[in-house]
Amino acid sequence: MFLTASTSHGALTRRRVSWIATAAVGASLVLTGVATVPAAMADTSATLSGVILGVGADESQRIVSWYSSADTTQTVQVAPTSTLVNGQFPATATTFSASGTANIASSGGYNRHSTITGLAENTAYSYRVGSDGNWSSTYAFKTQSFEGDYDFLFFGDPQIGSSGDLAKDQAGWQDTMNVAVNANPNAELLVSGGDQVETANTEAQWTSFLAPDQLRQYPWVATIGNHDVGGKAYEQHLYTPNTDRSAAYYRKGASSTGTESGGDYWFIYKDTLFIDLNSNSYSTSQGGGGDDAHVAYVTDVVNKHGAEAKYTVLVYHHAIYSPADHAKDNDNKIRRVDFPTTFSKLGVDLVLQGHDHSYSRSYEIKNGAKANPAEQPGQDEVFEGPGGVVYVTANSSSGSKYYDITAPDNSGTSGAGNGADPLNPSSYWYNSVQNQEHVRTYVKVQVQKDQLVVQNIRSGNCQAPNAAVERGNVLWCGPDNGTKPAEAIGSIQDEVKIHPNHGDGQDIQVDVPTGAPGEFGWTINGHNGLVDLGTAEEKNFQYFEATGQINPITVTDTRASKAAWSISASVGDFVDGQKTFSGKYLGWTPKVVTPGAGAVAGDAVGSGYDGGDGLSTSRSLSSAPMGHDRGAGVVGADLDLKIPNTIDKGSYRATLTLTALAG
Numbered sequence: 001m002f003l004t005a006s007t008s009h010g011a012l013t014r015r016r017v018s019w020i021a022t023a024a025v026g027a028s029l030v031l032t033g034v035a036t037v038p039a040a041m042a043d044t045s046a047t048l049s050g051v052i053l054g055v056g057a058d059e060s061q062r063i064v065s066w067y068s069s070a071d072t073t074q075t076v077q078v079a080p081t082s083t084l085v086n087g088q089f090p091a092t093a094t095t096f097s098a099s100g101t102a103n104i105a106s107s108g109g110y111n112r113h114s115t116i117t118g119l120a121e122n123t124a125y126s127y128r129v130g131s132d133g134n135w136s137s138t139y140a141f142k143t144q145s146f147e148g149d150y151d152f153l154f155f156g157d158p159q160i161g162s163s164g165d166l167a168k169d170q171a172g173w174q175d176t177m178n179v180a181v182n183a184n185p186n187a188e189l190l191v192s193g194g195d196q197v198e199t200a201n202t203e204a205q206w207t208s209f210l211a212p213d214q215l216r217q218y219p220w221v222a223t224i225g226n227h228d229v230g231g232k233a234y235e236q237h238l239y240t241p242n243t244d245r246s247a248a249y250y251r252k253g254a255s256s257t258g259t260e261s262g263g264d265y266w267f268i269y270k271d272t273l274f275i276d277l278n279s280n281s282y283s284t285s286q287g288g289g290g291d292d293a294h295v296a297y298v299t300d301v302v303n304k305h306g307a308e309a310k311y312t313v314l315v316y317h318h319a320i321y322s323p324a325d326h327a328k329d330n331d332n333k334i335r336r337v338d339f340p341t342t343f344s345k346l347g348v349d350l351v352l353q354g355h356d357h358s359y360s361r362s363y364e365i366k367n368g369a370k371a372n373p374a375e376q377p378g379q380d381e382v383f384e385g386p387g388g389v390v391y392v393t394a395n396s397s398s399g400s401k402y403y404d405i406t407a408p409d410n411s412g413t414s415g416a417g418n419g420a421d422p423l424n425p426s427s428y429w430y431n432s433v434q435n436q437e438h439v440r441t442y443v444k445v446q447v448q449k450d451q452l453v454v455q456n457i458r459s460g461n462c463q464a465p466n467a468a469v470e471r472g473n474v475l476w477c478g479p480d481n482g483t484k485p486a487e488a489i490g491s492i493q494d495e496v497k498i499h500p501n502h503g504d505g506q507d508i509q510v511d512v513p514t515g516a517p518g519e520f521g522w523t524i525n526g527h528n529g530l531v532d533l534g535t536a537e538e539k540n541f542q543y544f545e546a547t548g549q550i551n552p553i554t555v556t557d558t559r560a561s562k563a564a565w566s567i568s569a570s571v572g573d574f575v576d577g578q579k580t581f582s583g584k585y586l587g588w589t590p591k592v593v594t595p596g597a598g599a600v601a602g603d604a605v606g607s608g609y610d611g612g613d614g615l616s617t618s619r620s621l622s623s624a625p626m627g628h629d630r631g632a633g634v635v636g637a638d639l640d641l642k643i644p645n646t647i648d649k650g651s652y653r654a655t656l657t658l659t660a661l662a663g
Contacts, residue, residue, distance in 0.1 A: 046070035047109075048129055048136040050210055050237055055189060055219040056115060057241040057267050059146045062219055065113040065239045066129050066136070067103070074098045074131050076114040081124040081140055089126070089138075094118075098129070104232040105259065107203040113239035121146045139216040144188055148511070150270050152189035152221075153180050154443040156354045156394025159227055161198030161205040163400040168467035170208035172399035172440055176459040177212035180442045183457075183490055187444075189269060190218045193354025193394045194225025194317030196238075200261070201231035210237070221274065224261055225317040225354060229280040234261035240276070241267050244297065248289025251280045255287055264294065266301045272447055273309035275301055279316040282331055282338075291338035302346045311349045311447060311500065319353035319393040321362045323427070323434035324403035326355055333416040340368040344387035349500050350445070350452055351391040357403040359441060359456050361433040361494055362391040369414040370429065377424040378433055383499045390498050391430075392443060392454060399440045399466040402474055433494045438462070438469055438477040439486055441493065449509065456494040461486035518558030518630065520565055520662040525552040525634065531656075538645055543609055546641045550588075550656065555622065556632040557597040563663035566623035567635070568602075569656050571615045576650035581643055583654055584608030584616035588637040598628020599635050609642035618659065626663065 047069040054063035064076045079093035100112035112129070119125065124142040128135045144150065155176070160169045181187065197205035222238035229251055243265035247254035250262035266275045275298055281288035298314065306312060319326065320336040343351065344366045364371040366387040375382065382390060396402055408420035413429035421427045427434050433456075440460035446453035462477035462485075464470055469477050476482030487493070528551055536544035557565055571583035587607040592599050602620030606612060622635040 052215050055221045060119045062116045068110045071110050078127045081126045106201045106233050111236035149448045151187045151446050153187050154191045155397040156193040157195040158398040159195040160209045163467035169400040171465035174212045176397045177214045179459040181214045191221040192223040194223040195227045201233045224278050240265045248293035253287035264297045271310040273312045277316040279318040295342045314351045317354050319356045321391045321430040322356035322393040323360045323405045324356045324358040336416050348389050353393045357396045359395040359435040360393045360431045363432045364388040381497045384501045395441045402438050438474045452498040455492050520557045522555045544643050548639045550637050552634050552636040555597050564626045565662045567621045567660045568618045569658045570618045571656045574652035574654040576652045579648050579650050584614035585643045586615045587640045590621050590637045593636045594634035596631045596633030598624030599633035607642040
């Protein structure tokens with residue numbers, strides 16, 4: 001018999017007794033997935049490559065994507081790392097089926113992806129992809145608490161291959177990953193600003209992009225850039241959750257859904273609603289839905305899911321408030337008119353962008369204009385008023401390409417204009433901070449109770465690996481156009497604390513910690529003496545009868561979940577040496593001796609002498625419904641034994657086995 005309960009409901013108290021068999025404890029599986037099904041034929045020929053860990057729909061999910069040289073049935077196999085023995089996955093490992101198709105316009109082969117669900121918080125997991133007989137290497141990741149503060153890292157345009165030297169670009173990208181993650185080992189997401197590679201379907205560039213081990217250990221939040229859009233490799237390598245791949249979210253509409261990448265998607269992670277857009281589709285004249293489609297998408301997602309989160313963060317590639325070569329692009333001016341009013345109306349807190357290979361942090365922007373004329377350049381704390389949004393553009397994270405800051409013009413200081421900031425005429429009107437030092441950087445975002453802390457952090461200096469500098473693609477390096485020496489790796493170039501708007505009311509928050517899980521259990525009162533029914537008496541010259549009571553049982557349930565529980569029992573045959581009679585002759589009338597723990601007495605069961613199976617089959621002693629009061633109660637039962645008077649004389653004994661089930 002088994003006593004089962006979810007591990008989240010706490011320990012189960014149990015006590016071994018002489019006449020009631022001990023119940024074994026079985027814990028429910030944490031992971032959910034399909035049962036392991038061996039492949040019809042062991043696959044030893046498929047080459048598995050390009051493994052990357054992606055974000056899932058929430059904290060309890062991850063998506064794994066990879067390439068396969070053969071079109072075989074494959075899965076992701078996952079287990080808590082603590083259950084692996086000498087690197088071998090246990091029989092209890094969970095597998096998740098993979099989907100995929102033949103690769104399009106790439107180097108051939110097939111793509112696969114699989115969603116891992118049911119992850120527990122604060123747990124280290126190991127995983128591998130493939131099939132029986134042909135598994136990949138084993139990789140690992142860990143989950144953290146599903147509530148509270150957390151950090152994520154934002155990376156602008158690795159654009160591997162854009163310097164003209166693939167190896168140098170890869171070296172810079174790997175070094176940034178090493179610097180960033182080593183400095184922030186508990187960061188929970190790695191967020192992309194787009195342009196993973198220079199050329200959409202060049203697999204050598206994707207191989208270099210996927211080289212950092214961190215991409216198999218931390219979930220990558222993919223964003224599509226203009227260098228990713230021209231083929232299917234982006235979608236093949238980077239499968240994303242909750243993705244709408246309707247024609248409206250592709251650059252050229254339906255005509256490109258089979259040959260290009262696209263789609264908008266969203267997910268919620270620890271009270272943050274992330275929405276990621278394919279900003280390559282910005283004009284309906286191209287064939288897609290354009291900016292109007294994205295505006296409708298963001299509006300719909302926020303209306304449906306915004307109340308589930310405390311912050312809303314948007315991510316897309318084409319920076320609408322940036323300081324360099326793309327600042328005056330016509331397409332960005334269009335987005336600069338189309339997006340901001342909707343983002344302000346919907347209460348967006350932060351917008352993360354790439355594309356311009358330089359760093360900028362906007363002023364608080366409302367409806368396409370500076371919200372607070374008094375906000376100062378470089379101000380390190382911003383209190384967003386109603387509709388206030390801060391936009392951040394990330395510099396190159398690989399060093400493959402940098403764009404130099406460009407000068408404002410006289411086109412205006414709101415809307416699509418690129419006029420000068422009255423408080424800092426060398427900057428654009430919309431930017432509080434602009435920076436280009438020709439060194440690699442990344443952005444760290446700390447998501448805290450009442451603020452987002454945004455930091456632009458140097459991950460490199462003027463020394464290698466820094467491909468654009470090494471190759472002479474840029475002519476200087478360091479702060480103030482190279483007139484000062486490079487700052488230290490890990491130093492913070494810009495930092496701001498962004499306080500969200502709370503409207504006209506006063507928001508009140510309380511953090512409720514994880515309560516003591518409590519216990520469910522039962523014990524037999526006293527010293528658990530023998531239940532002695534005495535000597536049976538003959539009745540009406542037809543049967544023997546004996547009565548008594550089981551030892552009272554104290555049931556304790558202090559679980560916060562108030563989940564249902566039940567205790568049932570059955571009795572085996574009565575035995576005296578070689579003599580026996582069936583346990584069906586024992587019946588009972590359960591009772592609640594002392595109310596508590598929601599205990600309700602089970603139904604009376606008559607002796608099988610009068611018909612039926614008596615207690616030879618499992619019968620309910622007591623139970624409690626979901627939502628019952630916590631505490632302790634005492635239950636018992638009056639016993640009634642009736643046996644034919646033809647049973648041989650003897651001193652018979654049987655064992656009543658109690659089984660507890662806790663939800």
